[in-house]
Amino acid sequence: MNEVQESLADAFEEILEAFGVDVTINGQSLQATMSQNEIAIEDADAGFMKSASIDLKFLFSSLSSTPAMKDPVVIDGETYAVVAINRKPSSPIIVCEVEPA
Numbered sequence: 001m002n003e004v005q006e007s008l009a010d011a012f013e014e015i016l017e018a019f020g021v022d023v024t025i026n027g028q029s030l031q032a033t034m035s036q037n038e039i040a041i042e043d044a045d046a047g048f049m050k051s052a053s054i055d056l057k058f059l060f061s062s063l064s065s066t067p068a069m070k071d072p073v074v075i076d077g078e079t080y081a082v083v084a085i086n087r088k089p090s091s092p093i094i095v096c097e098v099e100p101a
Helices: 003-019 038-045
Strands: 021-025 028-035 054-059 072-075 078-086 093-100
Touching: 003 028, 003 054, 003 093, 021 054, 054 072, 072 093
Parallel strands: none
Antiparallel strands: 021 028, 021 072, 028 054, 054 093, 072 078, 078 093
């Protein structure tokens, strides 16, 4: 990693310490940030969508393997499935979009 990527990774580790949630992905427990799109939540509540997805952000270096579509994810005892993966080649962070399984 270059200096900027290292700084970003260090800052993200601090965010995880302050706001991270415990997540299990493919049997591996780690910390992630979690967010939901408020508009998607309202659409799901109104019946326009099956469910609202959750975005999980991880440090890529903390994963033992790269997640794949439909991989199981457990958050607070609830099981979800990976429906999208976004990783920019130069970023130390990977984003997984999950929906209830």
